[in-house]
Amino acid sequence: MEKASFSSTQGKPIRCKAAILRKAGEPLVIEEIQVDPPRAYEVRIKILCTSLCHTDLTFSKLDSGPLARFPRILGHEAVGVVESIGENVDGFKQGDVVLPVFHPHCEECKDCKSPKSNWCKSFTNDFLSNTRRYGMSSRFKDSSGEDIHHFLFVSSFTEYTVVDIAHLVKISSEIPVHKAALLGCCVSTGVGAVWKVADVEEGSTVAIFGLGAVGLAVAEGARLRGAAKVIGVDLNPDKFEIGKQFGITDFVNPALCGEKKTSQVINDMTEGGVDYSFECIGLASLMEEAFNSTRPGSGKTVVLGMEQKAMPISLGSYDLLRGRTICGTLFGGMKPKLDIPILVDRYLKKELNLDGLITHEIKFEEINKAFDLLAEGNTIRCILWMDT
């Protein structure tokens, strides 16, 4: 049925509903927009559901600099179904269930072929364009014919979007779509940081700064690797209960540490520091604290949080000499087309636990409620369902 109805829209613009950010910090506005057909190497997809990540919240408030752009369609954790394909598109057809991903994977460049990195040389250095191969050209227009900006090459807060094939992964239709949406950002980022970037071993000690969906996915990755002690750090005590379900064994609330720094408390708890620490908040001061929580000689820190004001971090040069390392990662070092199907498989085999991450499910039209829930720390992930 879906295929029959899709053939009537193929090659033509589609009018549909989208949530538009017109100005930084303002609520999104549901408007009717026009979505152009896909060009070469692009696919137009009908979004089935989408969720909200802290990165959407950060960008919704960003009011200056080259990354701030309006009007814009945010959203980058979603699952959709292929409505139509452009020229030169292999491997996708109408009706396929697909996961758009903000991180590119051309599969052909030196870095895509290397097991060492997910920094696709062909595409990753361009964060600013609307569409992957066509610069600022947009597929979205508002009712007065003005272009609307894309976001992270996904833009999922709309009933239809256009995504480049370098950002699209075909997934099994067996996984529930709302669970699969989480693989588009938070789960892959967190689990990947543990498996691919830190390469945590059995029996390790781990500290996780920030127990949102990204931090809890780090915990899940550490649990699957057999970490012995996993310390969760968060200001919100509600996160501690759910953290236990993801294998977090100990908790530190920085607000209750008195005179001591969080890193000192963690050093005391682990007789000299954790083997691995992960920053999943996005604050320079906590990146430093995460680094200072690790064990001299071998400790490794992975930064996942996006610094909300792009602030630099400051590390003691002697602390680096003491054999600690620190690095950052986008999408947890995962190569989308290769690694997302592995995560889907492990979910279907009941190895990867995604229960408890989705705390709310609401209608797409109520999207501003989802922003409020995340901003107030009252949700882990809120799924927005499109009308089917």
Ligand code: NAD
């Ligand atoms: P979230 O809002 O769900 O979770 C953040 C958590 O940090 C919350 O539990 C909050 O209580 C806690 N927190 C906030 N300030 C704190 C403080 N000062 N001390 C201790 N805890 C504090 O966010 P999320 O969606 O899990 O995203 C986490 C971060 O990861 C964001 O910065 C986001 O932009 C980033 N991110 C990065 C990537 C990547 O590829 N590197 C991918 C996704 C998200």
Ligand code: ZN
């Ligand atoms: Zn994200």
